[in-house]
Amino acid sequence: MTLDRIIDDIEPADQKIMQQAREHTSRLVMPHRALGELHLIAERVCGIQRTLEPSVNSKAVLVMAGDHGIAVQGVSAYPQEVTGEMVRTFVRGGAGINVLARHAGTRVLVVDIGIIPDVSDLAGEIAAGTGHFQGENVLIVNKVAKGTMDFTIGPAMTREQAEQSITAGYNVAGDLFEQGVELLGTGDMGIGNTSPSSAIGAVIMGHPVERMTGRGTGVDDEGFGRKCQAIQKGIAVNAPDSEDPVDVLSKLGGFEIGGICGAILAAACFKRPVVIDGLISTAGALLAHAMCPVVAGYMFAGHRSVEQGHQLMLEHMGIRPILDLGMRLGEGTGAALAMPIIEAGVRVFLEVLTFEQAGVSKG
Amino acid sequence: MTLDRIIDDIEPADQKIMQQAREHTSRLVMPHRALGELHLIAERVCGIQRTLEPSVNSKAVLVMAGDHGIAVQGVSAYPQEVTGEMVRTFVRGGAGINVLARHAGTRVLVVDIGIIPDVSDLAGEIAAGTGHFQGENVLIVNKVAKGTMDFTIGPAMTREQAEQSITAGYNVAGDLFEQGVELLGTGDMGIGNTSPSSAIGAVIMGHPVERMTGRGTGVDDEGFGRKCQAIQKGIAVNAPDSEDPVDVLSKLGGFEIGGICGAILAAACFKRPVVIDGLISTAGALLAHAMCPVVAGYMFAGHRSVEQGHQLMLEHMGIRPILDLGMRLGEGTGAALAMPIIEAGVRVFLEVLTFEQAGVSKG
Numbered sequence: 112m113t114l115d116r117i118i119d120d121i122e123p124a125d126q127k128i129m130q131q132a133r134e135h136t137s138r139l140v141m142p143h144r145a146l147g148e149l150h151l152i153a154e155r156v157c158g159i160q161r162t163l164e165p166s167v168n169s170k171a172v173l174v175m176a177g178d179h180g181i182a183v184q185g186v187s188a189y190p191q192e193v194t195g196e197m198v199r200t201f202v203r204g205g206a207g208i209n210v211l212a213r214h215a216g217t218r219v220l221v222v223d224i225g226i227i228p229d230v231s232d233l234a235g236e237i238a239a240g241t242g243h244f245q246g247e248n249v250l251i252v253n254k255v256a257k258g259t260m261d262f263t264i265g266p267a268m269t270r271e272q273a274e275q276s277i278t279a280g281y282n283v284a285g286d287l288f289e290q291g292v293e294l295l296g297t298g299d300m301g302i303g304n305t306s307p308s309s310a311i312g313a314v315i316m317g318h319p320v321e322r323m324t325g326r327g328t329g330v331d332d333e334g335f336g337r338k339c340q341a342i343q344k345g346i347a348v349n350a351p352d353s354e355d356p357v358d359v360l361s362k363l364g365g366f367e368i369g370g371i372c373g374a375i376l377a378a379a380c381f382k383r384p385v386v387i388d389g390l391i392s393t394a395g396a397l398l399a400h401a402m403c404p405v406v407a408g409y410m411f412a413g414h415r416s417v418e419q420g421h422q423l424m425l426e427h428m429g430i431r432p433i434l435d436l437g438m439r440l441g442e443g444t445g446a447a448l449a450m451p452i453i454e455a456g457v458r459v460f461l462e463v464l465t466f467e468q469a470g471v472s473k474g
Numbered sequence: 475m476t477l478d479r480i481i482d483d484i485e486p487a488d489q490k491i492m493q494q495a496r497e498h499t500s501r502l503v504m505p506h507r508a509l510g511e512l513h514l515i516a517e518r519v520c521g522i523q524r525t526l527e528p529s530v531n532s533k534a535v536l537v538m539a540g541d542h543g544i545a546v547q548g549v550s551a552y553p554q555e556v557t558g559e560m561v562r563t564f565v566r567g568g569a570g571i572n573v574l575a576r577h578a579g580t581r582v583l584v585v586d587i588g589i590i591p592d593v594s595d596l597a598g599e600i601a602a603g604t605g606h607f608q609g610e611n612v613l614i615v616n617k618v619a620k621g622t623m624d625f626t627i628g629p630a631m632t633r634e635q636a637e638q639s640i641t642a643g644y645n646v647a648g649d650l651f652e653q654g655v656e657l658l659g660t661g662d663m664g665i666g667n668t669s670p671s672s673a674i675g676a677v678i679m680g681h682p683v684e685r686m687t688g689r690g691t692g693v694d695d696e697g698f699g700r701k702c703q704a705i706q707k708g709i710a711v712n713a714p715d716s717e718d719p720v721d722v723l724s725k726l727g728g729f730e731i732g733g734i735c736g737a738i739l740a741a742a743c744f745k746r747p748v749v750i751d752g753l754i755s756t757a758g759a760l761l762a763h764a765m766c767p768v769v770a771g772y773m774f775a776g777h778r779s780v781e782q783g784h785q786l787m788l789e790h791m792g793i794r795p796i797l798d799l800g801m802r803l804g805e806g807t808g809a810a811l812a813m814p815i816i817e818a819g820v821r822v823f824l825e826v827l828t829f830e831q832a833g834v835s836k837g
Binding site for chain 1 (some may be wrong): 502503504505506508509510511512550551552553555556559560562563566568569570572573574576577595691692784796797798799800801802803807811814815817818821825826827829831832833834835837
């Protein structure tokens with residue numbers, strides 16, 4: 112599928128079914144809409160899945176991993192090797208996302224979409240005849256390249272690589288939807304990746320870099336200054352076209368952000384809800400939204416990150432975060448943690464009796 | 475147990491174990507405290523349970539149900555019969571709390587601590603030789619009286635009844651802790667019960683009634699005016715002693731608020747975390763806190779309710795709500811919905827590898 116064809120395929124979530132869902136909510140045995148956002152969540156899932164019998168039993172979190180040329184500028188508190196080391200930890204099941212995914216009853220699929228080290232020894236196998244990757248924590252290797260280029264001296268990647276990262280994300284998410292996944296979460300791993308994320312936000316939304324930039328994994332004041340300067344330089348050197356999301360991605364990076372953008376486009380194409388995580392996932396979402404604004408109707412924001420640019424991105428797309436717990440880890444942890452809340456909303460919609468069924472007097 | 479003996483038994487949560495837990499958190503393979511409140515939650519459970527191997531697998535939600543004399547003043551959008559009808563719905567498993575409790579993997583125990591109708595036909599049976607009530611949704615009948623008196627014309631109950639409601643709540647929660655429950659949620663049912671809750675908050679905290687009062691199940695402007703006036707009249711007529719929580723409870727009601735207060739005291743005595751729900755549960759918590767301020771260390775606030783007095787009560791006790799989803803149902807729904815988040819915090823603490831175990835480079 113080309114990117115243009117993908118975008119052409121996307122239709123808005125179904126408002127008529129959402130209205131029917133609201134009518135059902137009003138019959139539930141409780142004061143009118145007394146469970147607040149839980150009702151909205153369920154009604155949105157109805158509108159996305161085009162059914163009054165929504166289901167989010169089958170879940171997956173896609174963790175897109177990539178390396179970043181910008182890391183050489185000292186913008187992160189961690190060395191670049193950590194990207195690959197964490198990919199190994201994900202496959203072992205020992206990281207934050209693995210624990211929160213197990214808790215939410217969801218699989219983790221890690222995609223090496225462009226990290227520097229070779230981790231193909233860890234890649235999952237497809238079960239014969241099924242086309243499915245097997246296991247709770249699976250690595251899929253689909254490298255666009257071994258890390259992006261340093262965007263302070265030129266484009267992070269070519270335009271072709273940007274499109275390739277988006278279609279790679281689209282394809283892996285699309286495969287999951289075809290295999291029955293009903294609720295997708297997005298996550299990221301990549302040392303240095305808050306820098307391109309803040310840069311993308313600054314360009315797409317036209318905000319000053321300092322307003323979009325936070326401490327990432329925890330740089331000190333000096334590192335924070337370096338980070339803001341590097342982002343400003345990268346925008347000045349590359350002059351990305353804010354009206355052309357693929358150009359913005361290619362100039363600033365990274366591969367995992369493109370992959371997340373593609374996965375979100377796939378959710379909209381396949382009519383499935385997608386839960387985005389923090390700053391990096393939301394940068395991918397911002398690109399998808401810039402290509403096709405109705406994708407916002409398919410997104411849930413798992414949480415509000417500590418990263419200050421994150422809330423601005425969510426406001427830009429008109430999405431309210433479900434949780435606000437002072438988190439800033441990435442990996443898809445905010446998406447996975449919100450999944451039980453989304454599932455709770457759906458179960459309330461499906462399982463609470465109506466006033467009539469319960470024989471309870473109305474007010 | 476007398477109330478004085480109960481309060482004498484309570485010790486603060488263990489700060490030394492919480493500090494040891496913080497040290498463990500700092501070794502987890504992620505940027506320092508990157509999962510924010512999840513870490514605090516887990517560390518608090520460690521301090522409460524006095525262990526670095528906390529467990530919240532065994533959970534229960536106690537829904538205390540009582541009727542209110544104040545209901546005759548037209549302070550609710552629903553008729554008083556709904557209290558008993560909803561108790562029947564709880565036992566059938568068809569209400570909001572049943573669905574959210576199933577989702578959280580917790581049982582629901584409904585206590586008739588003073589509703590008007592006789593629902594003893596629904597009461598659960600104790601399995602021979604075990605002392606345990608059996609089943610997913612169980613009713614325990616332990617009536618203090620058939621509803622409170624109208625507090626606009628005199629005390630809602632006698633001082634003896636107030637103490638009896640607290641010890642009844644203490645005893646049922648204590649039984650659950652003795653049977654192995656590791657995490658308790660509190661809930662309420664009682665048409666009219668936001669009025670005594672707001673009244674208790676106004677008296678204990680010294681706030682104006684209008685500041686503590688909300689729309690409850692959804693009264694209109696006229697009903698809201700009646701409700702504020704009724705609360706003001708009740709406080710004027712009864713002149714509760716704000717320094718004597720049992721006096722406040724006896725003057726304003728209700729039995730379920732006393733029961734919730736007792737359950738919270740039990741959590742502190744038995745060294746178990748307790749998740750409080752919205753305005754009514756938090757009024758019970760406020761009474762427990764007034765008797766013994768260190769009980770705040772055993773409480774989690776499941777959510778921030780739409781009821782405006784709720785946030786003020788939480789601030790008074792120094793407790794941050796976990797969720798903020800525009801809910802105002804009661805029944806323990808906010809407590810049950812937060813349980814998966816508390817469990818997630820505990821699992822992160824127990825299951826995420828350390829940097830050393832994962833072989834990941836530190837920053």
